[in-house]
Amino acid sequence: MDQDTNSEDESVGPSEDPSEDELPSLPPGLSDSEAVELLWQVRSQRRQASPDLPETVSKLTAPDGSLLYLVGTAHFSDSSKKDVAMTIRAVQPDVVVVELCQYRVSMLKMDEKTLLREAKDINLEKVQQAIKQNGVMSGLMQILLLKVSAHITEQLGMAPGGEFREAFKEAGRVPFCKFHLGDRPIPVTFKRAIAGLSLWQKARLAWGLCFLSDPISKEDVEKCKQKDLLEQTMLEMIGEFPALHQTIVAERDIYLTHTLRQATRCVEAPPDAQKVPAVVVGVVGIGHVPGIERNWDKELNIQEIMSVAPPSRFGWIFRKALKGALLGILGYACYRAGGGVGRVFLSLPAVQSLMDNLRPPPA
Numbered sequence: 001m002d003q004d005t006n007s008e009d010e011s012v013g014p015s016e017d018p019s020e021d022e023l024p025s026l027p028p029g030l031s032d033s034e035a036v037e038l039l040w041q042v043r044s045q046r047r048q049a050s051p052d053l054p055e056t057v058s059k060l061t062a063p064d065g066s067l068l069y070l071v072g073t074a075h076f077s078d079s080s081k082k083d084v085a086m087t088i089r090a091v092q093p094d095v096v097v098v099e100l101c102q103y104r105v106s107m108l109k110m111d112e113k114t115l116l117r118e119a120k121d122i123n124l125e126k127v128q129q130a131i132k133q134n135g136v137m138s139g140l141m142q143i144l145l146l147k148v149s150a151h152i153t154e155q156l157g158m159a160p161g162g163e164f165r166e167a168f169k170e171a172g173r174v175p176f177c178k179f180h181l182g183d184r185p186i187p188v189t190f191k192r193a194i195a196g197l198s199l200w201q202k203a204r205l206a207w208g209l210c211f212l213s214d215p216i217s218k219e220d221v222e223k224c225k226q227k228d229l230l231e232q233t234m235l236e237m238i239g240e241f242p243a244l245h246q247t248i249v250a251e252r253d254i255y256l257t258h259t260l261r262q263a264t265r266c267v268e269a270p271p272d273a274q275k276v277p278a279v280v281v282g283v284v285g286i287g288h289v290p291g292i293e294r295n296w297d298k299e300l301n302i303q304e305i306m307s308v309a310p311p312s313r314f315g316w317i318f319r320k321a322l323k324g325a326l327l328g329i330l331g332y333a334c335y336r337a338g339g340g341v342g343r344v345f346l347s348l349p350a351v352q353s354l355m356d357n358l359r360p361p362p363a
Contacts, residue, residue, distance in 0.1 A: 037270045039175040043092045047279070051090035054083040058289060060296050062264040065277035069093070070260070070293075072286030073163040081166040084283055088170040091279050095263040096171040097182040098164045099256060099284040105181060107161045108168045167283045182259035182282065184252055184306070191308045192251070196243030251305040253291025256284055258302050260292065 026035050053069065060068040071087050073080035088096065100108070171177045194202065260282050266275040284292065 047092040072289040101183040184255040193247040257295040
């Protein structure tokens with residue numbers, strides 16, 4: 001998915017050469033083809049052949065010679081924002097791919113203050129939206145994970161996704177650079193994650209997320225960029241919730257590898273549309289970097305990690321019983337309040353729809 005590459009977010013700081021920060025002004029009177037060729041030359045001059053990049057950047061090569069610079073980031077890190085900006089300015093990519101999907105793209109155009117407020121404000125409307133989008137169990141799990149994000153946000157005073165907003169802004173300063181969303185849609189991830197957990201595992205995970213209160217410092221976040229610490233944390237999670245790791249990490253490693261390889265293909269260079277190797281920057285959480293590197297040269301089956309199993313008969317019965325119990329409680333409250341109130345309540349379209357949904361599906 002291509003996105004508009006203009007952004008108004010704040011910068012992590014100016015480059016050494018201020019002229020490299022913005023697109024150049026074109027002389028008047030140029031034809032479209034001349035303007036395209038001039039901008040292509042400008043980008044070629046800015047692109048460094050052997051850039052000195054941060055240690056969080058890995059370099060991968062596609063069969064056609066195209067290059068991928070993979071930036072591993074911590075999602076609440078100022079230094080990760082600087083790593084992203086430095087990499088994009090140095091290699092002047094044809095494409096920037098970020099670990100976001102269409103359901104999370106709104107964070108690219110929000111400012112830090114708005115994001116901080118949104119992250120801390122988990123209200124009934126957000127709960128209803130999450131349940132409507134992902135189903136009851138997956139929606140509630142999404143809210144619990146939002147609570148974790150809000151906890152980190154409150155501890156650090158920093159909104160998540162700063163490195164993606166930085167990538168969005170810097171991509172808009174590179175001529176002809178496209179901006180792609182590379183992550184699997186979050187409803188698919190949540191539904192597959194919940195389906196892979198037993199009822200006991202769901203309860204344990206929900207309990208742990210509900211009572212998360214450990215203090216977190218910016219130093220702790222920066223330590224997440226150390227691969228040995230990260231691998232240790234991942235191993236602990238694998239031991240406790242192997243199915244969760246499979247869907248949230250391993251499957252998304254495969255999906256991200258697929259979208260990154262799709263982007264890392266030859267591009268057409270003006271003026272004669274000759275095919276030349278592309279340069280791509282990928283911005284992903286550092287926990288995905290080892291998996292992307294392992295999958296880079298493998299044949300991948302994307303279809304099998306995009307399917308969502310239909311709800312079981314037990315799950316359907318459980319949800320309907322829960323709705324029926326809620327309806328009974330509300331009905332009894334209306335009965336206690338008076339018959340007229342009860343009749344008005346039962347005539348509401350939402351209540352009638354709920355009663356219709358309680359009927360079992362046809363065999």
